[in-house]
Each structure stands twice: as C-alpha cells, then as structure tokens.
Amino acid sequence: MPELPEVETVMRGLSARLLGRRLRRAAIARPDMRWAFPAGLAARLTGARVTGFRRRAKYILMRLDGGDSVLIHLGMSGRMVLAPTGSAPPAAHEHLRLETEDGWTVGFVDPRRFGSVDLVATAAEDAHRLLAGLGPEPLEAGFTPAVLSAALAGRRTPVKAALLDQRTVAGLGNIYVCEALFRAGISPLRGAHTIPGARAGRLVPAIRAVLTEAIAAGGSSLRDYVQPDGELGYFQQAWRVYGREGERCADCPGAPGCAGVRRIVQSARSTFYCPRTQR
Ligand SMILES: [Zn+2]
16 A cells, blocks of 8 residues: 555656646546546546645645646555556556646556545645545644644553554554654554653654655655656665564664564554564
C-alpha cells in the first residue's frame, strides 16, 4: 500500500509532467473505483490547465484553472503510469486517462480499485469529507511537540494506535509509525498519555526524519521521478525494524541484552520494535 512518502513522490512525478500543461483529453473507462466518479468528471477535466499540486495525508490534490481540484487517493494498489501519448496501449486496470496537449499520457491504474477520484472546489479542499477530520501534516511547521502532546494527553490507548489515528497526525501508516517509534526510543506499547513532554520532543523529529529520508530515497531512486516502465513512486526502503523480526536491531549490534527485533500484533497489525532500546 502506498504510504505518505510514495504519495509525495507520485505527486512530484505528476507535477513534473503536468504542472502548467493543458489537458487535451480525459477519459474514464468505468463508472467507479472505490466510489463512483463524480458526474461529468471527464468533461470538467478536458481543456483545463493544471495550476498546482498539493498533498494532504495520503491524498493528492491536482488543482485546475477552472477552480476545481481533483482529489486522488491511490488506495491499496493504485499507481500512475506516464508515457508519451500513443506509445503504448492502455495498461490493464487503467480507469482514468489524462492526455496533455504536449503529448504525455497519465494512466491511473488500480487492479483492486480501492483508489478513488473526486472533485472539490479548490477554495474548499479542506472541507471535503475525506480531509475535514485530518490532524496536522507531519512535515509542516504546525506539527510541533506541543501540538502532539496536546493530541495525546490523557489518552489511554497505546501510542502506536494513537499515531495511526489520522486525527492525531495525518498520513502516517503502520511502517512509518514503527520506524519513528524506534528512532525515538519509545515502546509501541506505552500509553499515549505518557508521551507529552520529553518523549513528544523526540517523537516529532523522529517522525519527520523517517518521512523525509524516505521521500529523498524515492526521489533519488527515480530519474525525473519516472522509472523506466513509466511507473511513478514505488521504491525499496531499508527499514530499521519493520519486517526484521529476530534480527539484531540497528541500534544494538552485539549488545548483550538485545534478543533482536520483536514482532507483536496491535489492533490486528504487525508491530516491530526492539524491547531493549524502546522503553
Ligand atoms: Zn535492539
């Protein structure tokens, strides 16, 4: 499933090809993905010029000169495929296709169709039902230890579950929560109410670091953000604890007390952590 850094990389790749361009043609191949496409979507897109991009949590907003924003979610398996127009037949499971007047095609391909596309007025993006309840963006200045402390104060749920709650902070998924808690030396089992203060002071920069490094890795692994097959945004990442059950964690090589990375299940999802360094 694409996580925030992949979504950011996809957005940058789309921006590199689409920003400032006019859409000569838009076509949808079926009436719906996760939800029905909005009425008149293809007509609203055709002829519009792309004026900007924004990421909010794991949503991409593509802004058009007519005052619409296209709200895109990649779902579980969605990807954007770029190719010169006419160079290849549409990929299987391509549900939305955009063609620019300068000769590029963007296909939104999603076999499982958990992805979605909607339209929202650019002036009212944050009021859209999918965005209205989201907490602060983790990479923006408003996400501070004080803000995180206030969001976690008094909450008895484990800190891991609290960080996955999109109202606490927007766009964090299972992998990055595990990695950020490891960086911050905080046990995923710890009650959220114990985080405010010094631990929040470690956790905020840890969250920023794991996301920033992953975005940098995504950008550097792609030439112009486009892989040779034209696909945007997926990349291999070297996790420090995620998926490393039983391995020595990166922070305690040879340490006598380290029994290796442990996997537990919290809220039906795997948590990876080092019981020695994460307290
Ligand atoms: Zn360890």
